[in-house]
Amino acid sequence: MPDNQHCKDEKFAMNDAMSTEELQQLLREDASKPVGEESDTDSLFYIMEVLAKRRKE
C-alpha cells in the first residue's frame, strides 16, 4: 500500500468508530458551511462511503 494511502486510511479510521448519527452530523455541518468555505473533500467522501456501506448492510 502506498504510504500516502496508508496515512489517509489512518487519518479517517476514527470515522469508522463513530455512530451513524455523528457522521450524519458532520455531513450536515459541511452542508451548512457558507459558500466559498473549503471542505475536506477526502474526509467527506470517506464519511459518505462509510454511511453508504452501513446502509447496505
Add this chain to the structure above:
Amino acid sequence: MKARYSKEIDRLYLQMYPMLFEYARSSLSNDALAEEAVQDTFIIACQKPEALCNSPNPEGWLVNTLKNVLSNTIRSQNIARRILLDYFASNISDISVSTDRVGLEILYDDVADLEEFRLVKAIALDGKSYLELAEERGISVKTCHKRVERAKKFLQKKIRL
C-alpha cells in the same frame, strides 16, 4: 451531448449516487427528498457536462452542486412553512370565533383550490416530497409541482394583502 461526457456522467452516477444520497439524507432527513436532490444534481450535471467533465475534481463538483440544491430545497421549505404559519397566525381569530359547524375546508375555500392547499401543507408542514405526493394522488410529479407553485403564489398574494 458528446459520447465521452455521457460516459463520464454514467460513471460518476454509478460511483457517486449512494454517497451523494447519504450527504443529502443527512441534511433533509427524508429519503424521498434526498433522492430528489441527488437526481436534481445529476440533471444539472447533464445540463452542464463540460463544466463537470473538465473540472479538475468532478466528484467535488458534484458535491458542491448538491450543496446548492440542498440549500435551495431547505430555503424553499422554510419560505413555504413561514407563509403557511403566518397565514394560520393571521387567521387564528377567524377560527376561534367561528361558532359555525363549518370545517376548515369551507373556512379556507377562498385560499386556494382545496387540493392544492393540501399539497402545500403536506410539503411545508409534513415534509413530504413531490414524488410521494404524486404517487399518493396518482398524478405526475410535474402536475404536483405545478399545483403547489400555483397555490404558493396564491397564498403569497393573499398574505401581502
